Amino acid sequence: MRVSVVIPMWNQLELTQRCVRSLRELACAPEQVIVVDNGSRPDPRAALEATWPAVRVVHLERNRGFAGGCNAGIRHALAAGADAILLLNNDAVVHPALLTELVRELQADPRIAAAGAKTLTDETPPRIHAAYGVLTFHGSLVRVEGWLEPDLDKFNQPCDVDSASGSALLMRREALLAIGLFDEEFFAYHEDVDWCTRARRAGWRIRYAPSALIYHRMHASTGGGYASPITYLVARNSVLFVRKNATLGQTLTYCVYTTGNLLKELVFRWRRGELQGYRMRLRGLRDGLLRRTVPLTELGLAPPDAGRSPVAV
Numbered sequence: 001m002r003v004s005v006v007i008p009m010w011n012q013l014e015l016t017q018r019c020v021r022s023l024r025e026l027a028c029a030p031e032q033v034i035v036v037d038n039g040s041r042p043d044p045r046a047a048l049e050a051t052w053p054a055v056r057v058v059h060l061e062r063n064r065g066f067a068g069g070c071n072a073g074i075r076h077a078l079a080a081g082a083d084a085i086l087l088l089n090n091d092a093v094v095h096p097a098l099l100t101e102l103v104r105e106l107q108a109d110p111r112i113a114a115a116g117a118k119t120l121t122d123e124t125p126p127r128i129h130a131a132y133g134v135l136t137f138h139g140s141l142v143r144v145e146g147w148l149e150p151d152l153d154k155f156n157q158p159c160d161v162d163s164a165s166g167s168a169l170l171m172r173r174e175a176l177l178a179i180g181l182f183d184e185e186f187f188a189y190h191e192d193v194d195w196c197t198r199a200r201r202a203g204w205r206i207r208y209a210p211s212a213l214i215y216h217r218m219h220a221s222t223g224g225g226y227a228s229p230i231t232y233l234v235a236r237n238s239v240l241f242v243r244k245n246a247t248l249g250q251t252l253t254y255c256v257y258t259t260g261n262l263l264k265e266l267v268f269r270w271r272r273g274e275l276q277g278y279r280m281r282l283r284g285l286r287d288g289l290l291r292r293t294v295p296l297t298e299l300g301l302a303p304p305d306a307g308r309s310p311v312a313v
Helices: 015-026 046-053 065-079 100-107 175-177 191-201 227-244 249-269 275-290
Strands: 003-009 033-039 056-060 084-088 092-094 112-120 128-130 132-135 143-144 168-172 205-216
Touching: 003 015, 003 065, 015 033, 015 046, 015 092, 033 046, 033 065, 046 056, 046 275, 056 065, 065 084, 065 175, 065 191, 084 100, 084 175, 100 112, 100 168, 100 205, 112 175, 112 191, 132 191, 168 175, 175 191, 191 205, 191 227, 227 249, 249 275
Parallel strands: 003 033, 003 084, 033 056, 112 205
Antiparallel strands: 084 168, 092 205, 112 128, 112 168, 132 143
């Protein structure tokens, strides 16, 4: 199986170089490594090519987010004849067996559209960062199984899942051609949940492979904390996902849980002095309802002269 690795990045050159260097340790070597630069400043192309001459750098003029960056890399990989594409976060490093285990999953059944890894935190000792997603349509939309679990032996059974994380996701060529690529309106967060949902609706399977491991530095690309772009993007994209994929009953479930969570969260965040983050969540929910584009400059996701991201059609 010919595998291409696609690594989207926006700034964070040192982390991206670290990620690329870790690929040299893979027991099963990819045929091609593509780094997609989402308009980083300064231009990182020369430094990346010096890190590993075999790396191909695809340069985008502006930040198109995780979804747009991945799509640009996927198109290049498909054009080069890849049988499968491994999406990999630039703030992660890989375990040597990662690709071997993910390829094994895809080879087990031609109806498996994608296989996702177990993500561990990049700390000592590590914890489970995430195993896989369960679609609940509650306020957070998806329950992340294994979230910050200290026992690494938990969630060790391979299984079919609702969604696997795009931080380390091996996607089959035939599934991409049949289902399409990521919906770029999501920009970042929940685009992987949307793709997995579309795949399962079309009769494909999504697998979780716990023996495939990466070590992920949490929120290195977008920053952590409640008052971060993540709060806005998750809220906005949850609404977009519901509008696009939910039944009437699932929509009502989401609305009831979200309303209840907002009331409880208002009290909690007010007591902690975190109303700025709460307002970001409200704005995300509003922008999702109105299908407004992501205010990249305001969120610190683009330089002042970059403007706003267009809605993908």
